[in-house]
């Protein structure tokens with residue numbers, strides 16, 4: 393039987409890191425087994441679901457390039473399908489209408505809590521015939537049996553759930569819309585889902601879903617509940633620990649494959665390997681390689697990994713990726729040409745994010761408007777030196793070996809080390825003391841622009857004294 397997995401987010405917010413990891417595991421499992429991966433948007437909760445979040449989730453999938461084979465399905469469009477199965481449960485006496493008012497349920501909860509009992513529905517409407525009722529919810533009629541629910545979780549092993557922990561839970565809200573557990577079970581069955589990998593916060597739903605599967609005569613899928621992602625303080629990963637929305641990582645200049653590589657390691661391991669291509673992730677992925685204990689989200693490791701991916705990227709591809717960042721920074725659309733790719737190469741080895749790259753490339757497009765004060769003080773006391781360099785540069789063929797000769801001449805004449813020559817040039821060209829190598833910059837900026845910047849800087853220094 394082929395493997396079918398799914399990712400089933402509720403569009404009540406942006407796709408978050410934990411969700412993307414779940415999606416990735418499902419995706420890898422399907423791909424590894426030549427199976428199918430489905431995207432299903434669980435938007436039945438009309439109060440909390442928003443279309444813009446569905447759009448953003450789908451966009452995020454496009455960004456990370458996790459292609460789904462089927463979907464996206466929207467549960468909000470599948471009402472008729474659910475009705476059919478609800479009717480069936482009612483006809484077969486496996487579900488019933490409940491007319492208990494909010495007040496009654498509230499009082500019930502209060503008195504149970506006061507008596508030290510875990511709040512649960514007492515089955516008040518279970519035996520009554522509420523056929524003609526207008527305002528009702530539909531509850532699942534819990535089978536009366538002493539049997540426990542048992543299933544083999546692919547990560548946690550055997551899990552036993554005592555039926556006494558479950559009550560006649562609601563499967564359809566009073567507005568006629570099915571609840572998550574019900575819609576999920578029907579969809580998983582109709583979509584042929586064989587394996588469900590999801591966060592272990594859903595463990596408590598699993599028993600209800602198994603009961604529903606049994607009542608509806610559906611095959612029970614295999615379950616793998618992955619431990620939550622934690623923050624550094626071992627509490628559940630949340631905004632307090634760093635950005636949790638996937639789109640923030642996109643905006644901050646993370647590469648999608650670096651992010652996926654980082655996420656796969658939050659739970660999955662293959663020897664000590666840290667860097668995985670997508671092909672390797674697919675090849676090695678196995679639910680047996682998912683750990684039982686929670687992983688801690690480490691933003692600096694993600695940053696490190698991102699830098700590794702940037703370093704290893706083909707420059708022309710990286711150029712396309714950095715383009716929106718530099719365009720946004722400059723407020724104009726930049727064109728990709730050979731020169732742009734050369735610029736990219738000069739910062740590729742030193743930047744950790746695309747945003748940083750854009751920042752470090754900015755000077756190529758804008759003449760510096762100010763100069764780092766500390767650097768000026770430390771390296772630029774001799775205007776003669778800069779004048780000399782400029783003079784020599786004016787008369788030279790603009791290539792690396794000629795420019796190197798000039799540097800050598802000046803080093804000899806002024807008895808200086810390279811740094812003392814490079815830094816003033818660097819500050820003149822970029823305004824900063826940290827930048828790509830000076831020859832690379834001089835060549836990319838070209839003779840005219842480089843000399844213009846040198847001249848401008850000398851003027852600035854002259855004006856200061």
Ligand code: GLU
Pocket residue numbers: 399400401402434572576589590594
């Ligand atoms: N809509 C549920 C959620 O976003 C799906 C849970 C599941 O995978 O069954 O948490």
